[in-house]
Amino acid sequence: DAGxxxxxxxxxxxxxxxxxxxxxxxxxxxxxxxxxxxxMRGLELLIYxxxxxxxxxxxxxxxxxxAKMPNASFSTLKIQPSEPRDSAVYFCASSPTSGANVLTFxxxxxxxxx
Amino acid sequence: xxxxxxxxxxxxVSEGASLELRCNYSYxxxxxxxxYVQSPGQGLxxxxxxxxGDTLVQGIKGFEAEFKRSQSSFNLRxxxxxxxxxxxxxxxxxxGNTDKLIFGTGTRLQVFP
Numbered sequence: 457d458a459g460x461x462x463x464x465x466x467x468x469x470x471x472x473x474x475x476x477x478x479x480x481x482x483x484x485x486x487x488x489x490x491x492x493x494x495x496m497r498g499l500e501l502l503i504y505x506x507x508x509x510x511x512x513x514x515x516x517x518x519x520x521x522x523a524k525m526p527n528a529s530f531s532t533l534k535i536q537p538s539e540p541r542d543s544a545v546y547f548c549a550s551s552p553t554s555g556a557n558v559l560t561f562x563x564x565x566x567x568x569x570x
Numbered sequence: 571x572x573x574x575x576x577x578x579x580x581x582x583v584s585e586g587a588s589l590e591l592r593c594n595y596s597y598x599x600x601x602x603x604x605x606y607v608q609s610p611g612q613g614l615x616x617x618x619x620x621x622x623g624d625t626l627v628q629g630i631k632g633f634e635a636e637f638k639r640s641q642s643s644f645n646l647r648x649x650x651x652x653x654x655x656x657x658x659x660x661x662x663x664x665x666g667n668t669d670k671l672i673f674g675t676g677t678r679l680q681v682f683p
Contacts, residue, residue: 460613487669499660499673506669547613557602557664557671561613 460562462548468568474536477565480529481550489559490523490533491547499547505531538569572597572663574674582680585653591646591677593661602664603644604671605635609657617659620644631655656681 461480469475481488489504503513505525516523520539525531535542545566549559573596583589595601602621606614618629625637635646644661661674 489669489671491673498675501670501672504669512670549614551669557604557669558616558619559614559671561606561615563611563613 460548460550460560462546462562462565464565465563466566466568468570469538470570471539472537473569474534475538475542475567475569477533477546477548477567479531479533479548479562481531481548482552482560483529485550485552485560486528487551487553488525488531489549489551490531491549491561493545493547493564494543502533502546535567538567540569543567543569572601572670572672574661574663574672576659576661576674576677578677579675580678580680582682583651584682586650589646589648589651589655589679591659591661591679593644593646593674594642595644595661595663596642597663600639603635603637604662604664605629605633605644605646606660606662606673607631607657608660608676614660617646651679651681653681653683655679 463478487506490502492500502515503523508525523533545564547564549561551559575594604619605617608614617633618627620627620637628634633648637644658676658678660676662671664671
């Protein structure tokens with residue numbers, strides 16, 4: 457099993473540009489999570505999906521952030537337009553069973569917005 | 571609402587010494603509790619979890635944790651620390667009726683030879 461796969465691993469962009477982060481969950485896992493990690497705020501849950509449906513997006517900071525899960529094997533987190541304060545490591549995680557809470561994390565996407 | 575507190579931001583120990591990392595949680599019912607470890611530049615790896623039953627749980631890499639309901643705590647322990655244990659450790663709490671995990675702010679462990 458390849459685990460949770462995230463791309464890109466690193467992204468440097470300029471303020472105002474659109475950023476798209478991608479995630480492939482573990483096959484058979486039906487819950488997917490996007491977390492953001494910063495020094496100031498630690499690990500924050502942005503949004504999570506169950507069976508491709510967004511269940512809780514209360515952590516999405518602003519309308520500039522959007523997430524989609526068009527199928528069971530792919531999700532995107534988009535920031536448009538990006539701002540310097542969006543600089544962080546974004547983690548995707550997946551879980552095999554609703555309510556089990558046992559998350560497997562990807563290696564993360566480090567975003568730097570200049 | 572669920573919350574997790576890790577009172578120690580940074581801990582330094584000598585290799586071979588024992589370790590205890592503190593975690594306190596807030597949750598109205600019996601929580602699901604987790605410890606994850608993050609090495610530099612890596613994602614989080616599950617060390618151990620508590621759902622129910624025996625309050626002392628064993629995990630990978632020689633770690634264990636004890637659930638104490640009366641103290642709302644789930645402290646992580648290791649009897650003898652290795653240099654490779656240097657990393658950041660996160661405690662997390664989840665509710666049985668959702669998939670959400672709420673993480674603490676983490677404790678950075680430094681190990682001296």
